[in-house]
Amino acid sequence: MSTLPVQDQSSAPQVGIIMGSQSDWETMRHAVETLTALGVSCEARIVSAHRTPQRLYSYAETARGRGLKVIIAGAGGAAHLPGMCASMTPLPVFGVPVQSKALKGLDSLLSIVQMPAGVPVGTLAIGRAGAINAALMAASIIALQDPAVAAALDDFRARQTEAVAEIPVDEV
């Protein structure tokens, strides 16, 4: 069984963000940035279901014991990472379909969203929007028992609302 890297954050991570490849980072970094802005500690790891299966087993099987509360898993193409991860942990798993070159992420979306009944993966939109929304979902779970994160989410919503102009303008 392979071992995981030492934690790279001062506080123990509450959310684990895993991705199938370095090439997924450009998408999944938005989940990290969103959680960080909300004050939710997280870690990011490359964990491939088919290239590093032992790393996946180790990550999923130790996740709850390490104190993680939620896992966000991003993958593209034949994206079995979120489902395989969900099969090995009782933690809630959110899946982010990464946009693939060949099929623009439709393959990723369908292979993540179509879990047979019994092992759920909460599936988000393809790409950046999905990564951000997965982080917001994870934060809303953490917020159930963390008033500071709940307040940060309320503030995020309020600022988002305030930023919407009522009258459209010509964009230059």
Ligand code: RP5
């Ligand atoms: C999947 O294959 C990864 O999640 C990635 O989205 C896709 C392509 O990976 P690379 O060939 O760029 O490493 O496993």
